[in-house]
Amino acid sequence: QVQLVESGGGLVQAGDSLTLSCVVSGRTYSDHVVGWFRQTPGEDKQFVANIRWGDGRTYYKEGMKGRFTIARDSAKNTVLLQIRSLKREDTDVYSCAAARGPFTPTRIVDFDYWGQGTQVTVSS
Numbered sequence: 001q002v003q004l005v006e007s008g009g010g011l012v013q014a015g016d017s018l019t020l021s022c023v024v025s026g027r028t029y030s031d032h033v034v035g036w037f038r039q040t041p042g043e044d045k046q047f048v049a050n051i052r053w054g055d056g057r058t059y060y061k062e063g064m065k066g067r068f069t070i071a072r073d074s075a076k077n078t079v080l081l082q083i084r085s086l087k088r089e090d091t092d093v094y095s096c097a098a099a100r101g102p103f104t105p106t107r108i109v110d111f112d113y114w115g116q117g118t119q120v121t122v123s124s
Contacts, residue, residue, distance in 0.1 A: 001026045002112075004034070005116070006096055006115045006116065006117060007118055009094060010119075012086055012121070012122055012123070013124075014122055017082065018082070018086060018120060019080055019083075020080065021078050021079075022081070022096030024053075025077060028077070033052050033053065034053060034098050036050070036094060036096050037096075038090075040091075040092050045108055047061050048060070048061055049065075058071075067084045091120060092120060093120075098112060
């Protein structure tokens with residue numbers, strides 16, 4: 001069982017940067033992968049990026065790597081998502097999720113455990 005708790009969201013200005021945190025607890029393994037998703041009300045969650053717990057290997061949705069950076073702080077059992085040059089269209093609920101296996105999970109169904117999400121609101 002894995003638990004994930006996100007934090008770091010809030011109201012920010014366009015052009016600012018923001019770092020979201022996902023604290024991972026429970027039984028974790030090196031082949032766990034933690035991903036970040038974003039969701040606009042009324043739409044499905046969209047994959048942003050993921051990182052493999054063991055070796056830190058990252059994978060980004062095409063077009064996301066420029067302003068988004070995923071990283072892990074193993075000492076704090078935390079996965080971070082930095083968003084730079086925020087835009088109004090980045091306003092979403094951001095959630096982290098965990099999957100286990102040798103593959104690179106990007107679909108909602110690939111992930112077994114989810115956090116509750118954190119709201120990011122960007123004002124211009």
